Amino acid sequence: MKICQIKELLGAELLCGSEDLERDVHSACGSDMMSDVLAYVKDQAVLLTGLVNAQVIRTAQMMDMVCVVFVRTKRPTPDMLALAEDEGIVLMTTDMRMYEACGRLYQAGLGNGAAV
């Protein structure tokens, strides 16, 4: 699935990374607990989260993720945007809640990747 399709499926607003919208991603995960992302996620390219702080972007960096979607219309701070831009991570925000956002992507064929 291309990142631009994720944007469309979630009715999301793009916050940075417009040059990467055509990039293909194959799996995603949703969590507000960064330690869980660091523990169980393998080769997931997209993170959906309701958490807003710089460690969300750092976690994505550590896991080589390419896109972070903030749910419930949460918006990253300017320093988070700068971090993401530096690292080439796409940020977007959707007004959907976590459950619905994950459900829409899953239904459209974006799975959770490798078995945990």
Add this chain to the structure above:
Amino acid sequence: MSDNALRFHFDVDGENFTSAGQASVKIKKSLRELGVDAETIRRVSIAMYEGEINMVIHANGGDADVIVDERGIEIILSDHGPGIANIDQAMQEGFSTAPDNVRSLGFGAGMGLPNMKRYTDDMTIESVVGEGTTIRMRVNF
């Protein structure tokens, strides 16, 4: 340890949760430049990142040293924090002494030390209550 090992040193600032992880990001970039494979880089940077977060949450910062030799990568994290009273308990997933406000930041769920062990080939913890903690981790090539 071979003489031509590469050494990196970082001061981990304990005052600022926002900046936690900067040393791990720098190591990740340096290892990439050295041509280390992606999976090894990820293991090293996640283990070090969790360690950095721990030092910021519990110990008001500390020192991080990374040594790269021909066999692998060693990460040494040392702090002058409160120490770990019961290391076996601290290694259990879900056990945490982190304050509640840390959980609202996405950490403090008792996953840090188990994650560090999960991603490394060897990990030792030396800790003296009231004096501090030193953690040595090794990821082999």
